[in-house]
Amino acid sequence: MxxxxxxxxxxxxxxxxxxxxxxxxxxxxxxxxxxxxxxxxxxxxxxxxxxxxxxxxxxxxxxxxxxxxxxxxxxxxxxxxxxxxxxxxxxxxxxxxxxxxxxxxxxxxxxxxxxxxxxxxxxxxxxxxxxxxxxLGWESPPFAPRVPCPQCLALGMLRCWPTETWVECLVCRSYWTAETLGELRDRLRLSRELTHAR
Ligand SMILES: [Zn+2]
Structure with a gap:
């Protein structure tokens, strides 16, 4: 029921x-x-x-x-x-x-x-x-991509909550919601391109 x-x-x-x-x-x-x-x-x-x-x-x-x-x-x-x-x-x-x-x-x-x-x-x-x-720390979210946080550059510390569009950095506590996720994607793409260009 x-x-x-x-x-x-x-x-x-x-x-x-x-x-x-x-x-x-x-x-x-x-x-x-x-x-x-x-x-x-x-x-x-x-x-x-x-x-x-x-x-x-x-x-x-x-x-x-x-x-x-x-x-x-x-x-x-x-x-x-x-x-x-x-x-x-x-x-x-x-x-x-x-x-x-x-x-x-x-x-x-x-x-x-x-x-x-x-x-x-x-x-x-x-x-x-x-x-x-x-x-609250009872469980860990499942998805931790191996990418640098665009804000503080800490590697692999972003946590993605898959059911809702919400990403948080465990180090600097920057976070992205549905409204700002596009911006995060752009910044990740940019930092990837910069890394590859080196
Ligand atoms: Zn960060």
Whole structure:
């Protein structure tokens, strides 16, 4: 059932879930303990909270022990919030102040939403789940081309998120979205030609 899939995804976004954390070795065996992780959306929210280093300070390290905010997290968080709120207005006629409220409003009217729309939401939410897991460091994105970053020239440090058009450099945190991807392609082509011309 598509609605069940929707609820499962919503749960992963907002509900805490158990994870096994490695705590060391004991007599050659890896010891793990169970800990609870916040829902992915909570983790993403925490990652973009002001108080940690802003995107401008990227690479400069965060304050205290907080890791610096990742530009990818900021843009992904903005995209998810904007889209969820848009869906809530579309399907319920109500404006919602947060992504969470949008999700609960959508859950309320879900039985009345047509299959194709729910399927489209599920597909988008599945994509967000993957990208949140990448951005939060639970998984690595699969594609790392062996090309120099046009901004900082670090080799092989670009990460391409294939399902959405979004490329980020792990070193200088430059990033390219659908709007600027053409520019990235041009600059990569240019740097390739320059390298070959040498
Ligand atoms: Zn770079």
């Amino acid at each position: 598509i609605n069940d899939e929707w609820w499962d995804l919503r749960k992963e976004f907002v509900a805490r879930y158990p994870i096994d954390v490695e705590v060391g070795d004991w007599k050659g065996e890896t010891m793990t303990v169970q800990r609870w992780a916040d829902g992915l959306l909570d983790q993403l929210e925490a990652a973009v909270k002001p108080g940690a280093a802003g995107p401008d300070a990227a690479g400069g390290g965060g304050y205290g022990s907080r890791p610096p905010v990742r530009v990818g997290a900021v843009s992904l968080h903005a995209e998810i919030t904007r889209t969820l709120k848009g869906w809530a207005v579309h399907f319920t006629g109500r404006r919602t102040p947060t992504a969470y409220r949008a999700l609960s409003e959508l859950g309320r009217v879900l039985p009345a939403i047509q299959y194709t729309y729910t399927a489209a939401m599920v597909s988008k939410m599945t994509d967000w789940r993957t990208r949140m897991r990448w951005v």
